[in-house]
Amino acid sequence: MKVSVCVITYNHEAYIEACLQGIVSQVLDADYEIVIGDDCSADGTLAILKRYAAEYPEKIKLIAGTSNVGMTANGLRTFAACSGEYLAICEGDDYWTDPNKLQRQVDFLDANPGYSMVAENGLVIDTTRGIEHPFNTIEERDLEIHHLLARRQFPTASVLLRRGLLDASLLNYKFSADTFLWCFLAQKGKIRYLPILSSVYRKGTHGIVLSSDKLEWAFLMEKWNNDIAQILPKGFDQELLKRRNYTEFIKVFFFCANRGDLKKAMLSLKKCFKYQPMRTAQAVSKFLYRKITVSSK
Numbered sequence: 001m002k003v004s005v006c007v008i009t010y011n012h013e014a015y016i017e018a019c020l021q022g023i024v025s026q027v028l029d030a031d032y033e034i035v036i037g038d039d040c041s042a043d044g045t046l047a048i049l050k051r052y053a054a055e056y057p058e059k060i061k062l063i064a065g066t067s068n069v070g071m072t073a074n075g076l077r078t079f080a081a082c083s084g085e086y087l088a089i090c091e092g093d094d095y096w097t098d099p100n101k102l103q104r105q106v107d108f109l110d111a112n113p114g115y116s117m118v119a120e121n122g123l124v125i126d127t128t129r130g131i132e133h134p135f136n137t138i139e140e141r142d143l144e145i146h147h148l149l150a151r152r153q154f155p156t157a158s159v160l161l162r163r164g165l166l167d168a169s170l171l172n173y174k175f176s177a178d179t180f181l182w183c184f185l186a187q188k189g190k191i192r193y194l195p196i197l198s199s200v201y202r203k204g205t206h207g208i209v210l211s212s213d214k215l216e217w218a219f220l221m222e223k224w225n226n227d228i229a230q231i232l233p234k235g236f237d238q239e240l241l242k243r244r245n246y247t248e249f250i251k252v253f254f255f256c257a258n259r260g261d262l263k264k265a266m267l268s269l270k271k272c273f274k275y276q277p278m279r280t281a282q283a284v285s286k287f288l289y290r291k292i293t294v295s296s297k
Contacts, residue, residue, distance in 0.1 A: 001028035003102055004084030004163065008035060008075050010012040010068075012092030013043040016204065020052050022096035022199075024059065028103050033059055034140075037078030037082040040065040045092070079166070085162040090199070097123070098198035105160035108192065115180070116162055116189030120196045122155035128204035134191075135201060143191045145232065148182045150238040154193060161185055177224035184231055213256055215264050218248040222271070246276040250283055257287065 004024050023034055034056070038046055046064055053060040063081060065074065079087075086109060090096060098104075101200055105118045121133045135155050143153055156178050165188045170181075185191065225241045232238075249271040256265035272280040 001033055001082040003032035003086045003088060003106065003160070005032060005034045005090060005102075006075075006078050006082055006084035007034060007036040007090055007092060008039070008071070008078055009041060009045050009049065010039040010071070010074070010219045011041045011043045011045060011093035013045045013048065015039070015093040015095070016048050018046055018095040019090055019092050020048075024052075025091060025099045026057055026096070026102045028106065028241045029098050030106065032102065033061055033082070035061045035063070035078055035082050035085060037063045037074050038065055039070070039074040040068045049255070052212045065227040082163060085181065086160050087166075088119055090157045090158050093202045094155065094200060096157065096199050098196070101158075101198040102160065104194075104196075108194075109160060109162065112190075112192070114189055115192055116165055116185040118160050118194065119154040119194045120158040120194045120198045122158050122199040122201050123197055124155075124201050124203055125279055136195070136196065138193065138195065140195055141184075141193055141225060143185050143186070143193050144235070145186050146240060148179055148186060148191075149228070151246065152179070156161065157201060162189070165189070177221075177227070180224055180228050180231070184227055187231070187233065215268060218252045218268065218271070221245070223247045242275040246272055249275070253284075254287065 007019065007023070012019070020034070024057050026032070036049055036053075038049055049062055049064070052270065053062045061081060063078060069077075086106060088102065088105075103119070105120075108118045109115060123132060124135050126130050136153060136157075138153070147153055161181075162185075165185060170184065222245050225244050227237060228242055249268045253268040253272060256262070256268060269280065269284070272283075
């Protein structure tokens with residue numbers, strides 16, 4: 001099997017058909033399989049998956065969960081069921097727009113054995129604000145770990161990677177964070193970025209609107225960043241990880257403080273001082289100044 005396309009779904013009834021259609025429309029001169037892991041969706045997702053599995057029995061391998069196990073466990077068991085030389089990922093609310101995506105990326109990895117992964121640009125559809133824009137504006141280049149930690153460089157749906165590089169040690173981290181995987185692969189070979197729009201990333205399909213949800217997300221990001229720290233090369237500057245943690249918690253602080261949720265705001269602020277004390281002091285000073293200025297008018 002040349003390529004496995006890993007599709008992870010949960011309550012994606014409104015989006016999954018576009019996802020699957022983009023995959024089955026690929027023009028590839030080699031065999032590929034579509035391995036779908038559904039985490040016991042409560043909507044009509046599974047019915048759509050079964051219909052496609054019946055229509056493409058030679059391509060689709062459906063893993064239908066009988067209970068909800070969560071994003072991480074569902075992702076790991078779906079990865080484990082893949083058998084291709086190369087692995088592509090397309091989550092159920094994203095989709096591919098270029099029928100030549102897989103062929104182009106397979107050709108690149110076949111011709112460049114020193115590369116562990118190739119990624120491309122994508123279109124971001126922000127469902128909450130009703131706007132569309134490219135995921136990135138950078139030119140073609142190789143990406144290193146410091147690029148990957150500084151900001152998200154490409155959508156997950158745009159990648160193709162060498163599956164054989166994913167060894168058993170990854171399971172110790174129970175990872176589900178994309179950046180963790182990219183940093184791991186960056187140490188196994190080069191990563192090439194191509195500025196080609198080949199997928200759509202839907203932003204805001206699972207909007208986080210509660211203070212508790214946002215704080216929980218920040219703690220989860222912190223956990224993922226701690227996992228990343230464990231696999232970075234010896235002597236690698238950890239400052240980028242501190243900045244990543246600060247960025248998540250300062251957003252939660254502003255969100256909670258503006259809504260009067262002082263307990264969660266203070267929890268977030270404590271984390272901010274841990275990771276970036278000077279930046280935190282400056283940010284809080286500006287925040288309080290604006291509050292005082294507005295209230296005095």
